[in-house]
Amino acid sequence: MPAPSPAPWPVSQDVAALADRAAGLSRAGAGPRDDLGTLAAALLRIQPVAHELERRGWLDPEGPGLRAWLLDLRDAVADAEDLLDELHRRREAGGAPLSACVDATFRGPGRKLRRLAERLDRVGDDSERLRPAARAAAGAGGGVRSPSRVTGSVLAERRVFGRERERDSVVASLVGGGREETCGSVAPVVAVVGHGGMGKTALAQCVYNDARVEAWFDVRAWVCVWDRSDEAELTREILQSIGCADDTLCGDGRGDLDSLQEKLEKSAASKRFLLVLDDVWIDEGKTEVENRSVWNKVLAPLRSTAVGSKILVTTRMKLVAEVLDVGHAVSLDGLRSDDCWLLLKEVALGGEAMDFPPELQEIVRAIVSKVKGSPLAAKSIGQMIWSARSTQELRALMNTEISDRIILSSLQLSYQHLPGHLQRCFAYCSIFPTTWRFDRYKLVEMWIALGFIQPPAEEEKRLEDLGQKYFDDLLARSFFGTANKDQQTYYFLDDQMHILAQHFSAHDCMKINEDIPAVIPPTVRHLSVSSDYLPQLKSKYRLGRLRTLLVLRSPSLSSSHFPRTLLAKFKNLRVLDLSESDVAELPETIGQLVHLHYLALCSMTNKLPKSIYRLKHVEVCVPILLFHDNHPGGVGKFGTVKHLKTCCGIRRVKSFSDVLNSMLLIRQCDGARSSLQG
Template sequence: MPAPSPWPVSQDLAALAGRARSLSSSRGDAGLLADLAAALLRIQPVARELERRSSWLPPGSCAGEAPALHAWLLDLTAAVAEAEDLLDDLHRRRLLGCFGAAAALRGPARELRRLARRLDAARDDSERLGSGRAAGCGVRSPHRVTGSVPAERRVVGRDEECDDIVGRLIGGGEEICCSVAPVVAVVGHGGMGKTVVAQCVYNDTRIEGYFDLRAWVCVWDRLDEAELTREILHATGGADDTSCDDSLQRLQERLGEVVASKRFFLVLDDVWNDEGKTELETRTVWNKVLAPLSSAATGSKILVTTRMKIVAEVLNATYVVRLHGLKIVDCLLLLKETALGGETMDFPPELLEFGRAIAANVKGSPLATKVIGEMLRNTRSPRKWRALTDTEICDNIIISSLQLSYQQLPGHLQRCFAYCSIFPTTWRFNRYKLVKMWMALGFVQPLIEGTKLEDLGNEYFDDLLSRSFFVSAQNKDQQTYYFLDDLMHILAQHFSAQDCMKINEDIPVVIPPTVRHLSVSTDYLPLLKSKYRLGRLWTLLVLRSSSLSSSHFPSKLLAKCKNLRVLDLSESDITELPSTISQLVHLHYLALCTITSTLPGVYTLVHASVS
């Protein structure tokens, strides 16, 4: 799978232009700052369009365009990062009273001219990518269809969930307080088998015997009231006397007649949240669509499958079943059934070792297990099985099944989520610390003047949580913490590959120049200077080494990190900081080990917030 483009930066351009204009009001080189602001605003619509197109480029399609578009976006990201560094430096100079000396302005003035020219050149260069034309590739197809007929002989590893759902659907008591049929929601990541579970439930003999009428609708991206109503009506077999020109009212009247006094079971498969609508607007759509079901008999139910917890909330689900990854033993059984044609014999001994490795690598994903099983169908060659134990193969399949969830996110949430990849896989996130990091890096951008950044950052976090990118849990003290499950961590790593790096096993020969956010254990910390231009770094997360401890931060190394915004030492053994920390003039977030005794020169830090 090709490397993804860098995360979106078009959302930052207007704010950067505003900062440049505000600085120009008190500088002698106001014209240069105004030119930079104008260049940022000129390129913004072009950048927004090309980022949108890049996010929907599927692997293998539009192959001639993808490399050039990728290179253009990398160049834009680097230019925007330089602009941020430069404006931060100019802001610091103003605070420290450096504007009186002409010599102090000479370097920034050259940089201002160069950056404005670079942005305008990038805008001109975008014309060969056809930024003004409609993107004909990579657009999500509106024709994805699922059906109620199961494609598999049996559902592996989901018996408990299926029985639980059936029990909820044929049980009573909940409909008393509902104006329409109560909703049971199945929530899980892409490839977790939500549709397969729904098919199993739909065709269960207990369901068939309990309900008078059943209907299956694949929603996908249909969020038009009339279209959805027509789909439901068609699924009940009651659409013969309707036409495409019928009004919503006529369609709803007909649906109400069809389900009247019948115990009705409706499956809404693959429901997404419409990012173009507010939550209130989305609730209004669904209230209209489901209103005719109020004429159905008591005991009617709706089963919804979705990747997003927010969909279950919008539909007022009375019960939510969360599909987690399969156990390794179930993945092994599913792999055997798919690859070996469902043979009843035990797993062939010569393949068992490779089968177990594959079952561990798929991270509980039924889809990844089945894809690899299909690749191995009816082969007993140990060489072929060994080849598919490569973790990269499994990761690429997992990413393919999850990338649509990421691509559906607004740009500001894409960046905040992908940034989490620098933390270890088992990391327990403190939401308030993470929000402060986002704020320190400028990821939280208010659309309305006067909005508190911390409140907005917490909204970002809640949005990611409601879209199932974070998982919440409680420790033994009943305190809530958050984490990325294995699949989401793989996804975050993929979409941050250009911007973030985690060094925890072996230091790479070269750290890509696009990387600005880095986590590293203390034993590799002294080696960074020879591998990377540390002046590019914005985030440095230092973790305790498993092999040795270090209480000192290398003085010369810290001095090189001149553009650092976030420095987190809270999980390291470093208890002493060198005086060079006072040179980190852009630092906005500093987290220390709890036993740190002194913080030299902290009074000289501009805007530093110690966490």
């Protein structure tokens, strides 16, 4: 049974920006009926409702009513954006009065605008029956994370597989050394960082109970932080862990912060103290300075401890390591296949000495390959194998959906904990292949082209700078991994993060890399597809809805052409990425993609149509190729493309004249870039 379909990614952050755009155009004079003003008012009315219901949508993943409402909202907001973009384009192109542009754009005096405003109001009316249920769910859930998670220092498992190297690394960083390891005066901090289900708590329990650790420290304390962010509550938990009974705490049994910290300072004074903080999160409602302040207060009493005291933190977020000034961090990746096999066998059979019957070993080995190195998935499927009553039930466990669902259950909290603007940017990455190496600058340009980067009203910040901050925020929260090759840093989604992104973009994104589906859902607006399947898209999908098209290299053809009649159908396309395709030639119809903001060409492209120079809003065009005689208009003509930012990737040089043309092209591109920066 597949995991429940999630709500579509949030769009409420776009509503206020669209309302501002509509109101601005209205002030410019849209005709006597002021249909733009009506649309702006409708958007403003629905914005707070949308924000509330989006935040609560994940609490009711099985609720079709709320999910359907959020889809209706998403479609209405997308249509509003398309209408305003078209109006803006016509006004720029013709210089006609705004009221005339409205009539020309919408084939009648604002008819589409009025219909859209009425549609938004209907969506708002429908929300009233959902809001009480959402508030009830919010009250029951207590916010983003459930407070029910509790861990302890006792190792719940008989054995921990495949973590010997990480265990020894953590123990070595805890045992020995002094306070000189950190710049601050609080005990040095060691961190174990990894995705949900990677076994961070189990590793910390192994370390906590290791004989070397027990011998080194005079006092050990274990606190499951989870959603606790109150300084007094955290201090009280530390005191309870070292054996201070509740009745020793002053006041109402909870104790005020000063009294609690005095008690902790006395209890820890002159002792080698080990504090384990399990499952630490950053409070997204606070700034980094505020989060640092909380932990500085909580850890302040440990200044009284003896040299050699340490703090061990487990977290999903690299950002936690930065906030706590971690001196040594150990990253937990997926287990090796052999270790997954041993762990699954331990759970399924109850001991390493036992083994599966020969006729079942191949089936179980195939199941192990599905868990993608996740200890949690291996244990969960091991429990299913233990309870399976037949070979048929065992074969059913080979279904990838089962292991994916288990992995999702451990990771979805990380996604739900993200601010809404980061949720969408991350989930969008699902359209890329699993082996994709992301260039952070190109990805940010795609986000900008799609309108994903929305600067706060009070901030004046370049979209590129804000987009890079978005990327850094995702990186600090462990959603991207890093790799270095040829002195360049690349970013990637590991298998588990890719599963997570696919799950939370199911309504909005689709990747076609094998057989093309019978129907592409109408909610899909971002698509990646092999060039083999391009000709079949027209019969499967209303192409005018598409915002992103990523074309990938065909496994069966050496080169291909973009179908001429197909390209013209992508009337609302913002991003067209052909950089990893085998599309060698583009048709003249590309000039009809008037809303295109991001164009990435394939290195095999050997001919550019004349119409490409009509794309006045293209902001990125990479790579730019050598211009030979078959490139229309010569080198200088290409300079008419507006806002050209990136020029790279010269394809080939055939003659000295080619070299001169290439130098001229690069000089002109540099000039365009300099004028933009200036």
